[in-house]
Amino acid sequence: MASFLWSLCLSFLFLVSGARSAQPKKPVDVQFGRNYVPTWAFDHIKYYNGGAEAQLILDKYTGTGFQSKGSYLFGHFSMHIKMVAGDSAGVVTAFYLSSQNTEHDEIDFEFLGNRTGQPYILQTNVFTGGKGNREQRIYLWFDPTKTYHTYSVLWNMYQIVFFVDDVPIRVFKNSKDIGVRFPFDQPMKIYSSLWNADDWATRGGLEKTDWSKAPFIASYKGFHVDGCEASVNAKFCATQGKRWWDQKAFQDLDAAQYKRLKWVRQKYTIYNYCTDRVRFPTTPVECKRDRDI
Ligand SMILES: *[C@@H]1O[C@H](CO)[C@@H](O)[C@H](O)[C@H]1NC(C)=O
Secondary structure, three states, X not given: OHHHHHHHHHHHHHHHHHHOOOOOOXXXXXXXXXXXXXXXXXXXXXXXXXXXXXXXXXXXXXXXXXXXXXXXXXXXEEEEEEOOOOOOOOEEEEEEEXXXXXXXXXXXXXXXXXXXXXXXXXXXXXXXXXXOOOOEEEOOOXXXXXXXXXXXXXXXXXXXXEEEOOEEEEEEEOOHHHOOOOOOOOOEEEEEEEXXXXXXXXXXXXXXXXXXXXXXXXXXXXEEEEEEXXXXXXXXXXXOOOOHHHOXXXXXXXXXXXXXXXXXXXXXXXXXXXHOOOOXXXXXXXXXXXXXX
């Protein structure tokens, strides 16, 4: 009987610890103006429900964009976005973090539109110390124009994770010990924009933007920012090591998350710089640790 109780107790403990997930803290939806300001073409952003929703508009005159009020060193940044529907060939929607100096750090989501009924491409990239060339391209497992989906970045001392809804689609681990720069001392702002990129975006620039279909509209909600706010020149975060994203559960993906990452790699990858032997005769050193190969 005692051993039965003991094993019951053990399996309960196992369940509890097994259930502890490394999903980032659930984002809290706020209004646009709480965390963001327009950057350019102010009249091409429209607000609804008191700013709970915003639409970016691209027409033949201009696209538009917005940026976070604050600069941040680490945290979790997410947005619900509904991409331009219908014929969006040539149109790019971006959501990214970037520092402001010459040897800049950047974490990018770029959504490349397509002709009606043809799939979007999601391109991601990571720049550290001014060096990028780490493109990955995937198809999504849903139509991003039909409903809102959540795109987010978790950034701490240990890793950068790109999430689409709950699925980690990419991880960039801190590989400083093997000679790869990692963003840790340059605060970043968050940006988003919608613009015409028909010189490269769709089928490598073959498909041009059809201006008879303008205006092109991308819709946004959420505007969640949970970061360590720092002045642009700060070298460290005042609460470094004490926030939820610094804790053990967020220092690496768990087994279930690596499994999902692998699923994305195997089923949806179009391009991966890690396997491009033409550009990189030897595999970039971070690729193995990031489980990109
Ligand atoms: C657009 O659709 C074509 C044809 O299905 C596809 O080859 C391409 O990858 C799609 N996406 C982009 C952004 O070009």
